Amino acid sequence: MTSTALRSRAWKLLEMVTTPLLPSDYLDLVSPLRAGADLRGRIEAVHPETGDAATIVIRPGRGWRGHTAGQYVRIGVDVDGVRLWRAYSVTSPTNSQDGRVAITVKAIPDGKVSNHLVRRAKPGTLIQLDQATGDFVLPRAKPAKVLYLTAGSGITPVMGMLRDTEFDDVVMVHSAPRPQDVIFRDELHALVADQKLRLTEVHTDTDGMLDIARLYELVPDWAERETWACGPAGLLDAAEKHWAEHGVHERLHTERFRPGIVVAGEGGEVTFSGTGKTVDADGATPLLDVGEEAGVLMPSGCRMGICFGCVTPLRAGAVRDLRTGEITEAEPGVLIQTCVSAAAGPCDIER
Amino acid sequence: MTAIDPTAHLTAKQIEELGRELDAIRDEVIASRGEKDAAYIRKVISAQRKLELVSRGVLLFSFFPPAWIIGTAGLSVAKIMDNMEIGHNILHGQWDWMRDPKIHSTTWEWDHVSPADQWKHSHNELHHTYTNVIGKDNDLGYGIMRVDEDQRWHPFHLGQPLWNFINACFFEYGIAAYDLELGKNLRKRRRNNPEFRARARAVGRKIRKQVLKDYVIHPLLSGPSFLTTLAATFTANLVRNIWSHSVIMCGHFPEGVQVFERRSIKGETRGQWYLRQMMGSANISGSKAMHFMSGNLSHQIEHHLFPDLPSNRYAEVAVKVRALFEKYELEYVTGPLPKQVFSAWRKVVRLSLPNKKPKVKTPDREQELLAA
DSSP states (O other): OOHHHHHHHHHHHHHHHHTTSOHHHHHHHHOTTSTTSOOEEEEEEEEEEETTEEEEEEEEOTTOOOOOTTOEEEEEEEETTEEEEEEEEBOSOTTOTTOOEEEEEEOOTTOHHHHIIIIIOOTTOEEEEOOOBOSOOOOSSOOSEEEEEEEGGGHHHHHHHHHHOOOSEEEEEEEESSGGGOTTHHHHHHHHHTTSOEEEEEEHHHHOSOOGGGHHHHOTTGGGSEEEEESOHHHHHHHHHHHHHTTOGGGEEEEOSOOOOOOOOSBEEEEETTTTEEEEEOSSSOHHHHHHHTTOOOOOSSSSSSSOOSEEEEEEEEEEETTTOOEEEOOTTOEEEGGGEEEEEEEEEOO | OOSSOTTTTOOHHHHHHHHHHHHHHHHHHHHHOOHHHHHHHHHHHHHHHHHHHHHHHHHTTTTSHHHHHHHHHHHHHHHHHIIIIIIIHHHTTTTGGGOOTTSOTTTOOOSSSSOHHHHIIIIIIIIHHSTTBTTTOTTTTTTTOOOSTTSOOOGGGGGHHHHHHHHHHTHHHHHHHHHTTHHHHHSGGGGGOHHHHHHHHHHHHHHHHHHHIIIIIHHHHTGGGHHHHHHHHHHHHHHHHHHHHHHHHHHHOSTTOOOBOGGGGTTOOHHHHHHHHHHHOOEEEOOHHHHHHTTTGGGHHHHHHOTTSOGGGHHHHHHHHHHHHHHTTOOOOEEEHHHHHHHHHHHHHHTTSOOOOOOOOOOOHHHHHHHO
């Protein structure tokens, strides 16, 4: 018998010992970061960067496969007891000797996870991790000239790149409200002092928003540069238009942080993605009834919100709990009780 | 059903007001659920796993009598925790709000021969929706016993004290058979129904796994302690079964608990549903340890009003619920465990004999509501 077959037999036997739990349920008690466990990380340090941004240093589990500069990682954090998932750019270099990874988080107004991480996260806390992903990365072949166009927390993926790869000719144009709001400001100025970077800071509180037309004046050879841009949608939209108009759109690489923003309303178009049915629903009819009327086979139970027999994944959009008025927005892993939830805007139910 | 309806003094308007007050209690807990609650259930789960691990470890040396006693006691408590405070409550969706896929009603499996999904259907859906409605709620005597004067008497019921004792000893098998609706399904052509057969196979698989673990694998691992470990796991299962059976009997069987007729729930309002849960359930009074070991089902009344609220919050909810019972002049049936168990058993024995059917007047609330 091969060793793999032997190991799988041994594992089966171990499962018989621990049924109905799995051996991993017990191993998680002592070694949650071991190889073979669900990917997790432990927060080891929290370093404030500005008044509303902090770098979180994470020791990832053994299953972590590393990252490429510019990529992001999804993390699952328990905030007020509820597990919430968000994506943040990795800001540590890829060759970090100690095996730790860092993300840098800017607290956004009313941001549950970002405020928690910046202001309340404690070293020692376990978080859930996904593998790093994203194609906002540098090419294999080094470009001769590079431009980084960033605003606000858009600097975070670019910082990962700056720390990782040196180029001969790098220009950065970065916008932030005030000098003290510039994340990594000291490190950026140190790079400038070492002549590794040319930096233009735009302080929008005094200078106003960056007008993309000003690029000619700030970086005259912008069109010759391989450009990585990250920041608010307005900046990226303007950049994409500008680069396209000048026929150099293939030199521009952009990263958008928050693609779809859910606007909760009353009722909306409900898609049952499993069966491909789409119907209009009002804000008062339970989604269970909406689905059944559309001929979708819905799991059901007590029809009054007590038995949890109707829970179904919410893939997109938002729903309102008809009992409490509470809004639930789609996130990976979010299940809703269809018998007491109504559409709060367009939504997608996995049925 | 007693001859006198204990809710007759309430008007339809009052019942709806009661419903609103209960909704407010529920909303308050939901709005304040948070980190402390999440930490609570995680701590309980981790404690249960450690206790089971240590107890099974000690039982490897169970030929040594003190080890047998400690290991058996630990394993009994671990099994009770698994079924009561952890399994029952997670499977109710009480912790789904945490969005932790490992502590979720759709993924949890318990140390029990009834598969979680079948139990959720018969318990969460049928029992909790139709609580104490004769002919709809099979928990009323689990389909084998007569626990209310209004249920029809058969000569079969003469043996029910014995059935109930056997059911208590092998309660998990009783529940599995009950979740399968075995009696009904074995009749006539139903036994060939493919859906029933699939569910029966699932129960068979679960039983095989549980039996193999407790009565073969762990005794074998104990080597020279094979027989004593076997005796220990059997004892732990027996203790767990008798304990959970006793707690559960106290929930709906003691004197003072009301049952309802099918027609009385036609067109039931939210307020009336709440009122039925209040009158159809009974509590057990006692220490914090008592509440914990019963999975907080000692707060059966609160659990039936709000089956999806986290169990650790029932104690604080109970204070407010009891005040509402007083305000609306309703009887809050509660008492210490021995008294409630005795009361439930006395009923089982008494109703094994036929009785005169009492003349009942069900108040016609539908009419009253229409008039209001």
